[in-house]
Amino acid sequence: xxxxxxxxxxxxxxxxxxxxxxxxxxxxxxxxxxxxxxxxxxxxxxxxxxxxxxxxxxxxxxxxxxxxxxxxxxxxxxxxxxxxxxxxxxxxxxxxxxxxxxxxxxxxxxxxxxxxxxxxxxxxxxxxxxxxxxxxxxxxxxxxxxxxxxxxxxxxxxxxxxxxxxxxxxxxxxxxxxxxxxxxxxxxxxxxxxxxxxxxxxxxxxxxxxxxxxxxxxxxxxxxxxxxxxxxxxxxxxxxxxxxxxxxxxxxxxxxxxxxxxxxxxxxxxxxxxxxxxxxxxxxxxxxxxxxxxxxxxxxxxxxxxxxxxxxxxxxxxxxxxxxxxxxxxxxxxxxxxxxxxxxxxxxxxxxxxx
Numbered sequence: 212x213x214x215x216x217x218x219x220x221x222x223x224x225x226x227x228x229x230x231x232x233x234x235x236x237x238x239x240x241x242x243x244x245x246x247x248x249x250x251x252x253x254x255x256x257x258x259x260x261x262x263x264x265x266x267x268x269x270x271x272x273x274x275x276x277x278x279x280x281x282x283x284x285x286x287x288x289x290x291x292x293x294x295x296x297x298x299x300x301x302x303x304x305x306x307x308x309x310x311x312x313x314x315x316x317x318x319x320x321x322x323x324x325x326x327x328x329x330x331x332x333x334x335x336x337x338x339x340x341x342x343x344x345x346x347x348x349x350x351x352x353x354x355x356x357x358x359x360x361x362x363x364x365x366x367x368x369x370x371x372x373x374x375x376x377x378x379x380x381x382x383x384x385x386x387x388x389x390x391x392x393x394x395x396x397x398x399x400x401x402x403x404x405x406x407x408x409x410x411x412x413x414x415x416x417x418x419x420x421x422x423x424x425x426x427x428x429x430x431x432x433x434x435x436x437x438x439x440x441x442x443x444x445x446x447x448x449x450x451x452x453x454x455x456x457x458x459x460x461x462x463x464x465x466x467x468x469x470x471x472x473x474x475x476x477x478x479x480x481x482x483x484x485x486x487x488x489x490x491x492x493x494x495x496x497x498x499x500x501x502x503x504x505x506x507x508x509x510x511x512x513x514x515x516x517x518x519x520x521x522x523x524x525x526x527x528x529x530x531x532x533x534x535x536x537x538x539x540x541x542x543x544x545x546x547x548x549x550x551x552x553x554x555x556x557x558x559x560x561x562x563x564x565x566x
Contacts, residue, residue: 212241212257216373219351219388222248222255223264223381229255238368260367261359264377274400274529275356278336280443281521282361284514285501286338292508294501295338298395305557307498309507315499316561318422320391324348327390330414332379333397336361343393344369351384353377379411386413394423399534408547415566421549425560426534430526434482438527446524453483454519461490485526489519534560 214231222229227250234243237260244257246264255264283289287296294314303317304310325347334340334352343350344366351373352359359376366372377383380401392415401407404425415421441449457480464472477487484490491497492506492515502518505511526532535543537560544552549564 212244212260212262213373214241216262216375217246219373219385220246220262220264220375221383221385222246222250222253223378223383225250225253226382227251231257238364240368259360260364261362261374261376264375264381264383265355267357274335275358275360276443277521277524278356278358278361281517282336284517285521286336286341288341290505292501292504294504296342299339299342299393303555303561305499307496309498309504313499315558316395316424316556318561318563320346320422322346324391328388329391329393330384330389331393331395332411333394333400334359337366339393339395340366340372344372347371348391349373351375351389353379353384355379380407384414387416389414390416390419392419392421392423394421396424398423399426400529400531401533402531404533404535404540405543405546408543408549412548412566417566419566420563421566422561422563424556424562425540426532427536427556427559428534430485430532430534432481435527438482440530441528443524446528447520450483450516450520450523453480454489454516456480457483457487458490458493461487462494465494482527484519484523486522488522489515536560 217229217231220229221227225248227248229246229248232245233241236242240260241257242260246255246262255262287293297312297314298316299318299320300322301312301314301317302319304313305315323346327348329343329348329350331340331343331350331352334354335358340352349371353375355378357376359374362374367374392411398404398407461473461476488497488502492503497503502515506515537554540560540562541552541554544562544564549566552564554560554562
């Protein structure tokens, strides 16, 4: 933790300033220590350069487990793909084709953001963080889970990156500070997405911009009570058992040109690979997805299976999956007080708006 980062932080709930106790410094930064709320006296640890302002066990704990198991599988720097780079800086396209510089998200951010403060909410294992660092902006990366422990030390020591483990809805950051907020594939996993949008708006400077995504529609099937909060290894075994049962009959139906029956079969077995990515990628569909981009590059079915496990985990284990249709999310955004709202997306919702 950089010592001046204390000026950006506030204690959870009380929103009070805090004081630092340093236990150990490494590489010119605080490696371990504690932060103390000047109002309540409550203390919060600094562990491995990162201040921890949230209880270890919380509704995001399963995400920490996921990213610890799969960090090397999904980052662009490991896959040698530009999927997440293009999500941020690329143009939008959902035309079922792989086009360099285009993305199914396509927010078209400038690649140079020197002098700007950027808040990244929910970075997970840092798939977008590694690209945001290179913009030259000052990046504050906040995640509720301990997925931040997957960040390499090299990142944590970058002069323009601050990382904190905290709940964004608990008032842990100074308000009116940020030129931009990047809130990617997280909103739907919060308890009350409409309220979350209200809670984070004060963090932006006047005229500041938020870019966020959400799943399109809620996902609460009858069997979720059985799969919710399951550990990663359980999901891997679950997927390994059910995926062949789901895939091969669809392949058979596809051979005979029966797409309606494929859709029905997929819905019946949507407790594994709910987005049907494994079948769609091997069938030459969904080409703009990360899974298809990587499969087109290396034809590695084992990697495709691993990515299907990640996607299954993402769909069947979260405590909350509170997506909504595009018009509903636009209405949430308006009621939260944002203006200049631009929303798009066929498979999911993407929004840019200003304070």
